[in-house]
Amino acid sequence: MLYRANILFTPTPEAFSVLERGYIVVADDGTIEGVFETLPAQYAGAEVRDFGDALLIPAMNDLHVHAPQYRNMGIAMDMELLPWLNTYTFPEEERYADLAYADYMYRRFVHDLWLHGTMRAAVFATTHADATCRLADLFSDAGMGAYIGLVGMDRNCPQSLANSPETAIRDMERLVAHMAGSERVKPIVTPRFIPACTPQMLQALGDFAATHHLPVQSHLSENRAEIQWVRELEPEASCYGDAYRRYGLFGKTVTARD
Numbered sequence: 452m453l454y455r456a457n458i459l460f461t462p463t464p465e466a467f468s469v470l471e472r473g474y475i476v477v478a479d480d481g482t483i484e485g486v487f488e489t490l491p492a493q494y495a496g497a498e499v500r501d502f503g504d505a506l507l508i509p510a511m512n513d514l515h516v517h518a519p520q521y522r523n524m525g526i527a528m529d530m531e532l533l534p535w536l537n538t539y540t541f542p543e544e545e546r547y548a549d550l551a552y553a554d555y556m557y558r559r560f561v562h563d564l565w566l567h568g569t570m571r572a573a574v575f576a577t578t579h580a581d582a583t584c585r586l587a588d589l590f591s592d593a594g595m596g597a598y599i600g601l602v603g604m605d606r607n608c609p610q611s612l613a614n615s616p617e618t619a620i621r622d623m624e625r626l627v628a629h630m631a632g633s634e635r636v637k638p639i640v641t642p643r644f645i646p647a648c649t650p651q652m653l654q655a656l657g658d659f660a661a662t663h664h665l666p667v668q669s670h671l672s673e674n675r676a677e678i679q680w681v682r683e684l685e686p687e688a689s690c691y692g693d694a695y696r697r698y699g700l701f702g703k704t705v706t707a708r709d
Contacts, residue, residue, distance in 0.1 A: 452477050453494060456502035460486055460509060474499075475507065481594075510570035515668070517575040518586055519544045519553075521560040532673050541609050544577045548611070553582035554589075561589045571596040573668055575641055578602050578614045580622040584629045591636045600641025600668055601626050605652045608643075616655035623659055638663075644670040645681045645694050657699030667700050 458473040476484040476494060485491075490499075523539050530538065547553040564572060574590075574597050576583040583601045590597040603619040604612065614622065626638045640660040642648045648656075660667050672678050672691045681691050688694035695701035 453490070453497050453499040454502065454507065455499055456505045456507040458486060458507045462486075508568075511568050513564070513569050513572040515575075516564075516572050518557060518560050519547050519575075519577050521556060521563075532677060541612060545609060545611050547577045547579050547582045550581050550585065553577075553579065554585055557582070557586045557589050561586075561593055561595065565593055565595060573598045573600075573639060575600050575602060575643075575668070578604065578612050578619075578622075580625055583622075583626060587626070587630055587633070587636050591633050594635070596635035598637050598639035598666060598668070599626070599630070600639040602641050602643050603652050603656050604643040604647035606649050607646050616649075616652045619652065620655055620659055623656075627663060627665075638665060640665050640667045640700070642667075642669050642695075642700060644673075644677075645684060645691070646677065650698070653695070653698035653700060661699055667695075669695065669700065671695075 454475045454477065455472060458470040458475060459467060460470075461467045470486065470488050474487045474490050474494075476487070478484050517540075520540060520543065523543055526539055527535055547556075564570075572595075574586070576586050576599060578601065580601060583599060587597070587599045590599065601619070601622050603614060603616075603623075605615055605619075606613070623638065623640065630636055630638050640656050642653055642656050645653070656667075659665070678691055681688075681694055685694040685697070688697060692701055
């Protein structure tokens with residue numbers, strides 16, 4: 452299929468280009484074969500969908516989004532993180548133990564990402580394996596790309612949401628197997644944040660990420676109270692980021708040479 456419009460695209464990471472009334476050629480498998488100012492002769496006679504003066508841009512990428520917080524958008528913006536979690540977020544996430552509810556809300560979430568042009572995302576789910584697998588299926592069925600994370604947390608959270616290190620690893624293994632055949636939807640190791648994860652949980656997730664060569668997502672230095680809390684929980688760490696690094700959860704470990 453050929454598309455014609457005013458096209459904004461990024462041929463390199465350093466710059467973007469604008470083609471007025473240019474062409475995008477898309478293969479049957481969805482691969483972009485080329486972006487052209489004038490249509491090459493080889494495509495003469497091909498069907499062209501002309502968008503007139505509309506602007507075509509690359510899809511958006513959301514690098515940090517909580518799918519189960521979709522219903523809480525804009526709520527209690529005057530609260531700091533920890534009271535907000537306990538008052539609004541954790542009670543909402545508890546509802547995702549009900550797969551019917553999770554399916555309903557995750558469908559709305561995925562649809563609205565698509566509707567607003569966000570076709571790739573790094574996503575936090577909850578601690579519920581069934582609901583997290585369902586979220587992965589919805590992204591895959593929509594043809595969208597995502598890193599999907601089953602949350603690990605075993606302290607400072609409701610007991611109904613806590614998962615032991617053993618349970619988190621078991622469910623992550625299930626998630627990895629569930630996504631094994633997907634081209635666009637992949638698993639990502641997801642400790643919620645240092646205050647919600649014991650050292651045992653952090654180490655288990657760090658080992659799992661290393662063994663399976665998986666990326667990691669979490670939270671870092673969101674407010675001063677949280678930073679101080681992490682300092683108390685991980686006194687041997689030099690900073691918040693170092694607390695993750697000690698468990699293999701922050702980038703690659705570099706060994707100094709003699």
